[in-house]
Amino acid sequence: xxxxxxxxxxxxxxxxxxxxxxxxxxxxxxxxxxxxxxxxxxxxxxxxxxxxxxxxxxxxxxxxxxxxxxxxxxxxxxxxxxxxxxxxxxxxxxxxxxxxxxxxxxxxxxxxxxxxxxxxxxxxxxxxxxxxxxxxxxxxxxxxxxxxxxxxxxxxxxxxxxxxxxxxxxxxxxxxxxxxxxxxxxxxxxxxxxxxxxxxxxxxxxxxxxxxxxxxxxxxxxxxxxxxxxxxxxxxxxxxxxxxxxxxxxxxxxxxxxxxxxxxxxxxxxxxxxxxxxxxxxxxxxxxxxxxxxxxxxxxxxxxxxxxxxxxxxxxxxxxxxxxxxxxxxxxxxxxxxxxxxxxxxxxxxxxxxxxxxxxxxxxxxxxxxxxxxxxxxxxxxxxxxxxxxxxxxxxxxxxxxxxxxxxxxxxxxxxxxxxxxxxxxxxxxxxxxxxxxxxxxxxxxxxxxxxxxxxxxxxxxxxxxxxxxxxxxxxxxxxxxxxxxxxxxxxxxxxxxxxxxxxxxxxxxxxxxxxxxxxxxxxxxxxxxxxxxxxxxxxxxxxxxxxxxxxxxxxxxxxxxxxxxxxxxxxxxxxxxxxxxxxxxxxxxxxxxxxxxxxxxxxxxxxxxxxxxxxxxxxxxxxxxxxxxxxxxxxxxxxxxxxxxxxxxxxxxxxxxxxxxxxxxxxxxxxxxxxxxxxxxxxxxxxxxxxxxxxxxxxxxxxxxxxxxxxxxxxxxxxxxxxxxxxxxxxxxxxxxxxxxxxxxxxxxxxxxxxxxxxxxxxxxxxxxxxxxxxxxxxxx
Numbered sequence: 001x002x003x004x005x006x007x008x009x010x011x012x013x014x015x016x017x018x019x020x021x022x023x024x025x026x027x028x029x030x031x032x033x034x035x036x037x038x039x040x041x042x043x044x045x046x047x048x049x050x051x052x053x054x055x056x057x058x059x060x061x062x063x064x065x066x067x068x069x070x071x072x073x074x075x076x077x078x079x080x081x082x083x084x085x086x087x088x089x090x091x092x093x094x095x096x097x098x099x100x101x102x103x104x105x106x107x108x109x110x111x112x113x114x115x116x117x118x119x120x121x122x123x124x125x126x127x128x129x130x131x132x133x134x135x136x137x138x139x140x141x142x143x144x145x146x147x148x149x150x151x152x153x154x155x156x157x158x159x160x161x162x163x164x165x166x167x168x169x170x171x172x173x174x175x176x177x178x179x180x181x182x183x184x185x186x187x188x189x190x191x192x193x194x195x196x197x198x199x200x201x202x203x204x205x206x207x208x209x210x211x212x213x214x215x216x217x218x219x220x221x222x223x224x225x226x227x228x229x230x231x232x233x234x235x236x237x238x239x240x241x242x243x244x245x246x247x248x249x250x251x252x253x254x255x256x257x258x259x260x261x262x263x264x265x266x267x268x269x270x271x272x273x274x275x276x277x278x279x280x281x282x283x284x285x286x287x288x289x290x291x292x293x294x295x296x297x298x299x300x301x302x303x304x305x306x307x308x309x310x311x312x313x314x315x316x317x318x319x320x321x322x323x324x325x326x327x328x329x330x331x332x333x334x335x336x337x338x339x340x341x342x343x344x345x346x347x348x349x350x351x352x353x354x355x356x357x358x359x360x361x362x363x364x365x366x367x368x369x370x371x372x373x374x375x376x377x378x379x380x381x382x383x384x385x386x387x388x389x390x391x392x393x394x395x396x397x398x399x400x401x402x403x404x405x406x407x408x409x410x411x412x413x414x415x416x417x418x419x420x421x422x423x424x425x426x427x428x429x430x431x432x433x434x435x436x437x438x439x440x441x442x443x444x445x446x447x448x449x450x451x452x453x454x455x456x457x458x459x460x461x462x463x464x465x466x467x468x469x470x471x472x473x474x475x476x477x478x479x480x481x482x483x484x485x486x487x488x489x490x491x492x493x494x495x496x497x498x499x500x501x502x503x504x505x506x507x508x509x510x511x512x513x514x515x516x517x518x519x520x521x522x523x524x525x526x527x528x529x530x531x532x533x534x535x536x537x538x539x540x541x542x543x544x545x546x547x548x549x550x551x552x553x554x555x556x557x558x559x560x561x562x563x564x565x566x567x568x569x570x571x572x573x574x575x576x577x578x579x580x581x582x583x584x585x586x587x588x589x590x591x592x593x594x595x596x597x598x599x600x601x602x603x604x605x606x607x608x609x610x611x612x613x614x615x616x617x618x619x620x621x622x623x624x625x626x627x628x629x630x631x632x633x634x635x636x637x638x639x640x641x642x643x644x645x646x647x648x649x650x651x652x653x654x655x656x657x658x659x660x661x662x663x664x665x666x667x668x669x670x671x672x673x674x675x676x677x678x679x680x681x682x683x684x685x686x687x688x689x690x691x692x693x694x695x696x697x698x699x700x701x702x703x704x705x706x707x708x709x710x711x712x713x714x715x716x717x718x719x720x721x722x723x724x725x726x727x728x729x730x731x732x733x734x735x736x737x738x739x740x741x742x743x744x745x746x747x748x749x750x751x752x753x754x755x756x757x758x759x760x761x762x763x764x765x766x767x768x769x770x771x772x773x774x775x776x777x778x779x780x781x782x
Contacts, residue, residue, distance in 0.1 A: 139158070
């Protein structure tokens, strides 16, 4: 019985102890959000007790209430009805509550301007708080309240904080200047004065924000940077990362506007570069930023070197670009247009690094296209075999745009390196046998360009080629039924009509290749179902064949049939082409228009057969299609237009160079003139020491009195010689300065004579002491 009672009591005590431990743990972990996680603030429903907690709750309840308001605000809820209760906590002693209240006020002060004015006094009081964090937060909220009537108060607060001893507060003042300028644009002269004082700040923490304020308020007042240019260059390494980006862009704009343009003189073998010292200072100050971990800083530094550096210094951008390319996929998307722009101008910089720019399977579409464009510009006689194999492999990509770029790159390789033209044509002919219409169409388009270029070469060069271009056209014409893509079919029809006379005399129709009329027959058979671009090329082919042999009855009937179909086609382009060709052929085939009256070109002008042939065959024979891979880069490095590939509104610009630049004396600063001689004197002293005493500092004793001393005084032997020389001296000089110098000399001489007298006295005293010692010894002996 007793055992059961003890067991029950023990169980009850253990349960109480467990409850007490749970309550204590819940109480102590409430602030750490362990008992109820921070994510629960976003999941809690709206509570009407928030207003009561803000007014009558403890600091802990108020903190929780403000947290819930911020959470509801982040979810898009409108909690502006709690604005009066929140404003009362603006002077809370709890720093966490005050931070959250500041965030709330920044969000809803514009909706409640009258109530926001009630907190102005609290913010002005916080501007004198001992903590620089509180002062900076107060200015941030005061400038963020978008109420125009407090514009002058914000200006006064900015002027006060701009002279604050804490650089964190001065940074907040610089960031508040654009907001104050938006509130009251008439205060621009006052704000420019504040910006000028902030640009003279020696703390790198606030320089980046001062540059942002400068770009927002007075971006054209580059004259404010004259005396600060060299100091800003030296401070570039110590500024924060995003401040470095803004400062680099500003210094680049200043250099292009105020400094002389670099010049390169001499021949190609021996070129000498002439760079201004301030340009060299900017380059040497920005070069350490190549090692920054922020890709934006590296890209801004590359922009500086690209637009103000010499070609010899531009090679320094290669390794930084390749390094940040591997940072992330997003960074690679931005870096590749930079590389493409530089490679377009200086391909030899990246020619040995093409292996680091190869296309990967998981690359995005635009990244693949940019890499193909870069690799094509890097194609040389040394690496064309490796790049050609890469382009052929890229033709199997699932993306149609990438396939088109890869096949066009194969054609460009044949034009850049003529020795690989045979290999390129063989690869393109193999692509025609593919089942993918995209591959076939692009391969035929590229073959058309290659064949057209080869047929316009000299006959001797054409004979040296192993593959005859006419045989390639014959192969394409025989596969007209297998080619389904409209653009590819149009290319085959154009090649057939343009070069069918080059095949020699035909056995069926004299002067026309045997396969040309059959191509026209197949195209006329499917004319109704074809695309507009194929129909226009079919009409052109019919006109060319008929002009070559107008006496053939079968060609005449086929030509009339095609023209009758084109005359009533639904596409206006096809109808216009038909009307143009029938008017052109009216002199060769008068009845081509049917029973209607003849329509001749011009005002009653009828062309002969030779004239019509010249118009049809030599009109566009020398033109070739240009692909996007050969388009130059017209966008500036560092702009969004370069990355997107389109003109972007309000994109940054770059001013043109000045030929001579402004006077360098305007950039001289008192601090630079005072510090430079000190550095030179230290260097001269250190260089004057011999090698064995490099670490020994010489000690120089200076007299404490103001009496000048004669450093080159004579050494007197004794007092008699001194008096003898004094009597032999000439008469005293008339000038007072000489008397002073003589008096100083006599004082030195008297001091020397006194030293000699003291020496004589010492000798006499020594002799006397010796005689007394002898007398004492003799008395002892007696």
